[in-house]
Amino acid sequence: MSEHRTGAPGRVKEVTSLANPLVKDIKALALKKFRDQQNAFMAEGLKLVIDALDLGWTIKTLIFAKSALGNQAVEKVAARTVALGGDVLEVSEKVLTAITRRDNPQAVVGVFTQRFVPLKDIRPHSNDVWVALDRVRDPGNLGTVIRTVDAVGAKGVILVGETTDPFSLETVRATMGSIFAVPVAKTTPEGFLAWRKDFPGTVAGTHLKGAVDYRSVDFGNRPVLLMMGNEQQGLPDNLANGCDKLLRIPQAGRADSLNLAVATGVMLFEIRRNALKL
Amino acid sequence: MSEHRTGAPGRVKEVTSLANPLVKDIKALALKKFRDQQNAFMAEGLKLVIDALDLGWTIKTLIFAKSALGNQAVEKVAARTVALGGDVLEVSEKVLTAITRRDNPQAVVGVFTQRFVPLKDIRPHSNDVWVALDRVRDPGNLGTVIRTVDAVGAKGVILVGETTDPFSLETVRATMGSIFAVPVAKTTPEGFLAWRKDFPGTVAGTHLKGAVDYRSVDFGNRPVLLMMGNEQQGLPDNLANGCDKLLRIPQAGRADSLNLAVATGVMLFEIRRNALKL
Ligand SMILES: [Co+2]
Ligand SMILES: [Co+2]
Known part of the structure; x- marks a missing residue:
């Protein structure tokens, strides 16, 4: 979907058939294989799409329900998408349901380019807090952690080893826009351990065998990396x-x-205890 | 499935057909309508079933995979089920997958009688902590709250209004046995407000408009009821x-x-802050 868009103005198309190739490409985003091939992912909801554009994410395709025609906010986002070179699809409820795999889908869906931060570009300073997740398996857990990181004002998430995909529909949903x-x-794990050598603060793991009460640590005014182990097994020895x-x-x-x-969440609210005020 | 069991010894049956009426009854437990009709629910995993029996829950049917034949712990649970008057089904992998609606199902599944505590029987004292959930919608959220209540040593959960079913497969899974x-x-809501009048401690709601920092309250040595609002809307005015x-x-x-x-979780760990020690 990208080669005919670069530099060219976006298009608006009306689509009602599930056999439409644009729709097929978007439906395929339910599978990681195709998300990776297209380097894309889907996010649902008008507010989310507006937030994403405001934050500079690249929109590939905006999809909206016929029922949203005439909604000023939707039409503004559509115009913005076209101006940015993205495609705009006006679709039937049936198509939206198929794309999002849920009944009563949101009226607006955006397809965005995936974005990972290179680990080497992460340079924590002052009292930054980062979270590292070892082999996180559950999409809901990953999405909820990303949401919590946002809520406490931590800086970001580092996925270590084979983890669930942060750009799956279920994870993105659980982040609620975060x-x-x-x-x-x-x-x-090797890349993490190499990077961790230069971490200019405390690397704190949560461990069932941990000897230190999580409420007893003074992290000073330095960065903290909170390391959480896999759901089933906890942190491996390395x-x-x-x-x-x-x-x-x-x-x-x-x-x-x-x-x-x-x-x-409990750990993050403790680590950020002094930083968060009503 | 119950009329021919009362007082009679349980039976052991080998079942490989999805058309078997016992299997159909159990498969139907995926739907709330049939869980309510049968007053039953399903829990997966040998350890969970043993815990449930140890805690005095009534087992209706124990289902186990042929592959578990010869496993001493499984055979012990089967004997225990029979002695308690429950049915025991030895089933094919195909049947287990159909019942649990997941690939690679656990080898042991128990069907238990549902159990709610009557609200009038809840009489908090000393520093008991209870959680009330207003119209909780998401099964994963409800299950995780029940798990957290267990982890912090709170006393139980009160569901207020139309909520997701605590005995759905997804909720039970998320409780991890709790x-x-x-x-x-x-x-x-009316029943709750009437009961609440006699609550001998602090009823603390979590609210986006709350004026009190959750860390600033001294609950003394009296009961606490933590009240959490619905995922989308928070607590209603009443x-x-x-x-x-x-x-x-x-x-x-x-x-x-x-x-x-x-x-x-963050609220419960704060309320129980002084009660929990390493
Ligand atoms: Co294209
Ligand atoms: Co029966």
């Missing part, structure tokens, strides 16, 4: 050994662990 | 007015709210 505000990097401290969240009851997104 | 350890009550305090979690960045389960 996918556009929170930088995401990805790397191997990553745990790469931490300056292994922290633990005390628990009662019979549950032997918290949900990953909840544990990350 | 569904068996955490009492759940359900009521209407429930907000029923709170002694409206608390807010300070946030940075552009996200205008936290995920419900994360917000509940």
Whole structure:
């Protein structure tokens, strides 16, 4: 979908057939293979699309429901998309349902170019907080962590090892728009450990065997990297050994662990405790 | 499935057909209508089933994969189920996949009788913490809250208004077994407000307009009821007015709210801050 767009003005098309090749390309974004091939992903909702454009993300295609015709905000976004060289598709409810794989879909969907931050470009300073996630598996957990990182004013997320895709529809949904505000990097465990050597602050892992109460640490006014292990297995030894401290969240009851997104949220609100005020 | 079991010893059956009526009954548990008709729900995993039996839950049917034949722990649970008057089904992988609607299903699944705590039986004392959820919609959120309630040693969850079903497969999965350890009550907003009049401690709502920093409250050594609003709309006026305090979690960045389960987790760890030690 890109070769005939570079430098050329965007187009507006009316599409009602699921067999339309543009629609097929967009439907295919449900699968990681095709997201990677197209280097693209989908985000639902007018507000999200406007936020994404405001934050400088590249829109490839704007899709909207016929029912949104005449809505001024939608028409403004359509004009903006065309001006930026993107395609605009006016589609039937049936097409929107097929693309988003949900009943009662939002009236506006944007297809954007994926964006990862190169790890080497991440240079934490002052009291920046970053989160590293080891092999995170669940799209809802990843999306929720990205949303929480945004909410606490942390700087971004580093995905370590084989993880779920931050640009899947389910992850993007769970971020509630924060996918556009929170930088995401990805790397191997080796790449992470090499980069971590120059980290100018505290690398704090959360670990069931951690000896340090997560509320007892003074991180000073220096950067913090919070490292969270995989949902099933926690941190492997090589990553745990790469931490300056292994922290633990005390628990009662019979549950032997918290949900990953909840544990990350509890840790982040503690690390940012002095930075966040009403 | 119950009339021929009361008082009679359980049976062991080998089943490979999806058309088998026992299998059809269990498959139907994916839908709330049939869960309610059968007053039953499904939980996956050997460890969960053992925990449930240890905690006194009533097992209707134990289902296990042929591949688990000869596994001592599984055979022990099967014998226990029979002794309790439940049915035992030895099934093919195909049947397990159909029942659980997932590839690579767990080898053991239990069907249990649903159990709600009557609201009138909840009589908080000392420093008990309860969570009330207003119209919670997302099964993952509800399951994760139940799991977190267990992890922090809070006492239980009260569902207010039309909520997602705590006994859906997705909710039960997200609880990671805590569904068996955490009492759940359900009521209407009116029923809740009537019950709440006698609450012998602080009813604290989390509200975007809350004027009180969630970290600034001393709940003393009295019960706390944490009240969390619906994912989209937050607390409605009648429930907000029923709170002694409206608390807010300070946030940075552009996200205008936290995920419900994360917000509940952050609140619960704050309320239980002095009670939880490493
Ligand atoms: Co194109
Ligand atoms: Co029966």
